[in-house]
Amino acid sequence: MPLVLFRIDDRLIHGQVVVGWVNALKADYIIVINDAVARNELQKCLLKMAVPPEIKVDIFTVEDFNLKIDSKEIADRRVIIIASNPVDCLRLYEKGFIMEEINLGGMRHSENRKQFTNCIYLNDDDIAVFKKLNEKGVRVQVKMLPVDKAVDLYQCLLKGGCHLEKN
Numbered sequence: 001m002p003l004v005l006f007r008i009d010d011r012l013i014h015g016q017v018v019v020g021w022v023n024a025l026k027a028d029y030i031i032v033i034n035d036a037v038a039r040n041e042l043q044k045c046l047l048k049m050a051v052p053p054e055i056k057v058d059i060f061t062v063e064d065f066n067l068k069i070d071s072k073e074i075a076d077r078r079v080i081i082i083a084s085n086p087v088d089c090l091r092l093y094e095k096g097f098i099m100e101e102i103n104l105g106g107m108r109h110s111e112n113r114k115q116f117t118n119c120i121y122l123n124d125d126d127i128a129v130f131k132k133l134n135e136k137g138v139r140v141q142v143k144m145l146p147v148d149k150a151v152d153l154y155q156c157l158l159k160g161g162c163h164l165e166k167n
Helices: 015-025 041-049 086-094 124-135 153-159
Strands: 003-009 029-033 056-060 079-083 101-106 139-142
Touching (some): 015 079, 041 056, 086 124, 124 139
Parallel strands (some): 003 101, 029 079
């Protein structure tokens, strides 16, 4: 399948994505879905600068993103899609972009968020959205880097937290 990774990471494009995931998955196209970044030319420029020139990068708002899993733009490339939060993933799903699995790479600490792993902090709203995605059949695997062992987010939530390990 040409969509090689659908990831939630509040940092969007950074070293783990470019050095770790792009290289491991041989991705040649990164799509960022983030309303604020898509409307900010400076942030768009900075994100694109973090990626080697041979990797295509597009940045969309949720509303403007209109590709489907079988769109030519996705089918002809090895694509990583990155959103910064679960709400945007649910919005994409509800507008017709069906993802089977989400890689949860990082949601940092902020006010009213509880720690579930060393890199995942969630509040009640985040958990409610992940539960909605779960009801729709979307698997969510916590995995920072390709060398890490994947942990099922829903099992982690039931336990109140998880420890991440290398493979």
